[in-house]
Amino acid sequence: MTRFIERHPAWALILLIAVAVLLWLILAVWPPGLEEAFGRKRVFLNAVFNGITLGGLYFLVASGFTLIFGLMRNVNLAHGSLYLFGGYIGYAISVWTGSWILGFIVAFIGVALVGVVLQIVVFRRMEGQDLRQTMVTIGLSIVFADLMLWAFGGDFYQIQTPSWLVGPIELPLATAVRSSGEAVYLRYPLVRLVIFAAAVIIGIAMWLALNRTRIGMMVRAGVDDRDMLAATGVPIQLVFVAVFALGAGLAGIAGVVGGTFQSISPGEDTRFLLASLVVVIVGGMGSIPGAALGAVIIGLAEQLGSVYIPTYAIVVTFLIMVLVLALRPQGLLARR
Amino acid sequence: MFKSCAGLVALSSLLLSGAALAQEKIKVGVTATLEGTYTVLGEDGIRGHQTAINTLGKKVGDKELEFIIASTDATPDSAVRAVRKLIEQDKVQILLSPLSGDEGIAVKNFAKTRPELTFINAASGAQETTFVDPAPNFFRYNMDGAQWQVGLGKYAYETKGYRKIATVGEDYSFIYTQVFGLVLEFCGAGGQITNRQWVPLGTKDFASVIAALPDDVDAIYLGLGGADAVNFLNQYQQAGGKAHLMGGSIMVDQTILSAKGNAKNALLGTIAASGQADTWEDPGWQKFVKAYQDAFPPNKRFPSPSLLATNYYGSTMALILALRQVNGDLSNNQAKYREALAKIELDAPNGKIKLDSNRQAIGTNFVTEVVDDGKGALFSKVVKVIPNVNQTLGYDPAVFSKIGLPSRTVPECKKY
Secondary structure: OHHHHHHOHHHHHHHHHHHHHHHHHHHOOOOHHHHHHHOOHHHHHHHHHHHHHHHHHHHHHHHHHHHHHHHHOOOOOOHHHHHHHHHHHHHHHHHHHOOHHHHHHHHHHHHHHHHHHHHHHHHHHHOOOHHHHHHHHHHHHHHHHHHHHHHHOOOOEOOOOOHHHOOEEEEEEEEEEOOOOOEEEEEEEHHHHHHHHHHHHHHHHHHHHHHHOHHHHHHHHHHHOHHHHHHOOOOHHHHHHHHHHHHHHHHHHHHHHHHHHOOEOOOHHHHHHHHHHHHHHHHOOOOHHHHHHHHHHHHHHHHHHHHHOHHHHHHHHHHHHHHHHHHOOOOOOOOO | OHHHHHHHHHHHHHHHHHHHOOOOEEEEEEEEOOOOOOHHHHHHHHHHHHHHHHHHOOEEOOEEEEEEEEEOOOOHHHHHHHHHHHHHOOOOOEEEOOOOHHHHHHHHHHHOOOOOOEEEEOOOOOOHHHHOOOOOOEEEOOOOOOHHHOOHHHHHHHHOOOOEEEEEEEOOHHHHHHHHHHHHHHHHHOOEEEEEEEEOOOOOOOHHHHHOOOOOOOEEEEEOOHHHHHHHHHHHHHOOOOOOEEEOOOOOOHHHHOOOOOHHHHHOOOEEEEOOOOOOOOHHHHHHHHHHHHHOOHHHOOOOOOHHHHHHHHHHHHHHHHHHHOOOOOHHHHHHHHHHHHHOOEEEOOEEEEEOOOOEEEEEEEEEEEEEOOOOOEEEEEEEEEEEEOOOOOOOHHHHHHHOOOOOOOOOOOOO
């Protein structure tokens, strides 16, 4: 942090001002002039919250993607299919047992198993051959998409939110002041906040596991130099399988999350593959904090875009990607 | 030896069945949105189509009808692709297509390039399809989106006392047409539309849209359909929305009213208008509902047919009845058949239907209100029945054409 300020004092100042302005926009009650020019504060606050919570979902998908890439250097273009498959499993389980939580657990395990099979049957056979792996995963994603269309049809599925999560809660953020002087507080869907909190917890747990445990140390060593790690006697194939299972399982969980506050249907696989590609390109391939930052940026861009410039909302995300590729092609938080 | 014997048997049975099928067939291509946002709509459309075949049979004189179904996803290019495939690969002679608004405009334009074939609109309801530069071989036996809103604006203003409303709709031609019909009547009566929000077809995350809904209006009009509508209602419930709602024709429809979960309960008491009402007493309607219910097991259908089922039923009915009138004669580029189609008056389940000079339906419209049947199922109850609704909505054609084509901002909120 201090190094960053020392090296780029101008940028640090701009960042500081931006953060201060954002905080003021979120915390203060807007003066009437601003509301007139910029729309109501409630809309802005909601868009910001929606962007951040959507970022939580993107993070869940993209973190698995970036983890697998970071360690094994393979670009798994079937990652979107794993997301969709997780969503379908979560739906089936939650309908069958009536338990939302169980849906997450089974989706995690089920999709992680698919990941294990993929790693053992497909990726191990073509280790280090990037192009072949990429082509094979594209092929697999098409096969998976058709299999799922066959099994689940073209319909939309929505996973029912458990009743204790339905409805809004009031947040201590004033959006307006009534003429009586009483403040109007922001009401926000509880389920999105819970899911965002879960994403944050998973993110921190992953960071801790990578940086504070023995296995995490192996994984990090593997990222830096696979051959050397293998030479020291670590069962590297086992580490690969475990990481692939974890990454796939996270995509499965994300599928259940996506099915809860949006919905799942054919085509979602490519949508989320594309989203996680953009997220990891912006954040930096192979970096977990990068995935988190990229996810929040893309989520915010999508939601703020859909409110303030609806016609061009789709362009904004790609514009960000192009800018990052032009100015910092390795991604915002890539390791040097 | 055994193998060759079996082969011979198989071959001869093939030949035999060929002989049995020697009777001439008329091939009809059907498209429906069996993918994407409007999947449930397409599926129920096909159920309506099947119900019509069950009721009327497939025989036309000594010929037999063969139906080939192709899937689309509500985008115009998917519809044209499906129609081309049906014509070029399956060699169909008549088309029953398409389901959705933008598809309709594209298929109408495509129809002009195949003047030797006949196109019968299945369910699409954009105004432009038959109002602007209509194709001589394109027939539409359902009303357009604006006709389906007739009666709603007045009912909202006069009976419900709504003065200011805002609209949220999917950003494409059919919903433009629906809002067009609503605005003309509501603003004509003196009401105000404060805000029109448009969301892309297939929107998943409505949270920001819901947040941007104004508070200072009497009601919010929802022009959404299929998965979009269900997504919207779920997120509306999660955001704790409480406003009065008004619904478009595919919003207050069995495709939404029988969706899973309890978010749809937000629609209780919602007023809407459509080409049908679930609880209409008319014997013809009741007979159709019964035929629909008998044709499919309860878990494979809705409690009552959706607007799409009714439209596909009506268009299939027109297709078969007109074909019977000419005894299956499709010679001379189907000239006789087209004449019969243009003249036919349908006794459809949702009222009498006849065509105007643009081959666009003039029919009956219904203002409805959503009620609970006491067992948790939602239905649309008739409030008002309006017969003989034409495409210019009762306006003088000269005045009507000055209003302009339905779009995000047309018509303006004023009295025309």
